[in-house]
Amino acid sequence: MEPILLIVTSWAWIVPAAAGAGAATYVGLTTRGRRARRLELDAARHEESQAYRELVVAKARVRTAQADVMTAKARAATPQAAEARRELQVARQSEKSASLALRASRSRVKAGYSQYRAATSQDPLPIERLWAEHDAVNTRWLAYETDVDKALSYPKMTDTRHAATVVFLRAQREALVKRPTLRDRVTPQQYVEYREAVRALQASLVEAERQAGVPGAAPPTAAQAAAATTAATISAAATMIADLADRLPSLIVRVPPSRETPPT
Template sequence: MEPILLIIAGWWWVAPATVAAGAGAYGALTTGRRRARRLELDAARHEESQAYRALVAAKAQVRTAQADVLAARARSGVSASPIQTKRALSSAREAEKSASFALRASRARVKSSYAQYRAQSTAEPLPIERLYAMHDAVNARWLSYETDIDKALAYPAVTDSRHPATVAFLRAQREAQFVRPTAGRRVAPAQFVAYRTAVADLDAALVEAEHQAGVPGAPRTPQGGVAGVLGSVADVIDAAIPVLEGLRSAVVLPRRFTPKPPDSAAR
């Protein structure tokens, strides 16, 4: 009996320590899974923070440009300020407007990511896993032009490293592989955003290479990211302005009826 009591007295702390270690490991594992599942939401919030900082910087740039205009106007002694300062102010205002739109878009993305995070189940793949799958799918699609003999003979420009579009794809492929997070490690929101952008650029580069090679069914993506999209919208608006002007000139608006004053002779 005494040896048993001695063992218990010497090793009584083992059981509580084991339970505490198990509870800590379970808590860390659960927290890690929850963090990995809301990675897309955290990335959206990170983008919102970056967009807010960009808007603050753009507003400060507008104030600086306004001060430069006033200073130039004071030096010249006339009401009109130099053209350079006016152009700088106009450019700063356009940058502020773009930053404001970017902030609105980032806030809408946060709401969408939050709704998606609340609606998804634990059986669905993690956001980083979905991004891995997209990256691997793009690489597999490009490799099919090398492994498939029919595709290799029909569209050799897709894999030709001398073709400009293929060179752009290979650069995007190298960039996406460079920023790809290591599997099994914790991914920061900024790292997730950089990887997602690289994968999107990689897919757009392959689509452009397929389009220039004449692959049927390959849609052409707008170049320049957001600037390309805004440029396309601007082209549509510019094309619609003449039509609207023609319609406005074709419509004859009736004059407002104004009763004549009563004749003094009729009184």
């Protein structure tokens, strides 16, 4: 009996330790899940914080410009006073723009909060919706390479000598670079940067299609983005991305480097 009691006593610590480890794992997974589900709201709050800082900087610039105007008037320096007044006008316009941007960011926070409260566990995560939009754009463009009829009808869509196509390919490369790989570890800043890259990709595709003469060029619809979240579409998107990874290096090599404006 004593050996049995000795064994039970020596292993008794395992039960609470295992329970604690399990609870910690559950809490960690739950926290990451909540963070992933409220990512769009957190991104809106991040943008609001940035907009507020930019408004503070703009207000400080206005005060500095006002001080420069008064200094120039006190010294009776006409050329300096005119330049100071122009700077004050620019500073006030920047302040107005920053104020409007802050108001817009606060509206996005309210909308993000409402969406977060209305979302269910069955709804796709914000990053999954953004992945779907990204995949829908890439799938739409690949049709111009894989569909013979489209390739012959709209050759500009794959011609790197065409300016709009070059812009699209650069936007495509940027979106691929910004695309997160782990849905539970995306920061608000990463989400904002990736979302901006996807929006730029969508706009560049629309413009490339317009210049190529594609009828009815329009951004991907909500139905197309939602369809990309289904299992079949995800599988197709994975195949598409693999194919794109093989094709993109050869296309990027042909893209001319961007010309930077020399400093004045």
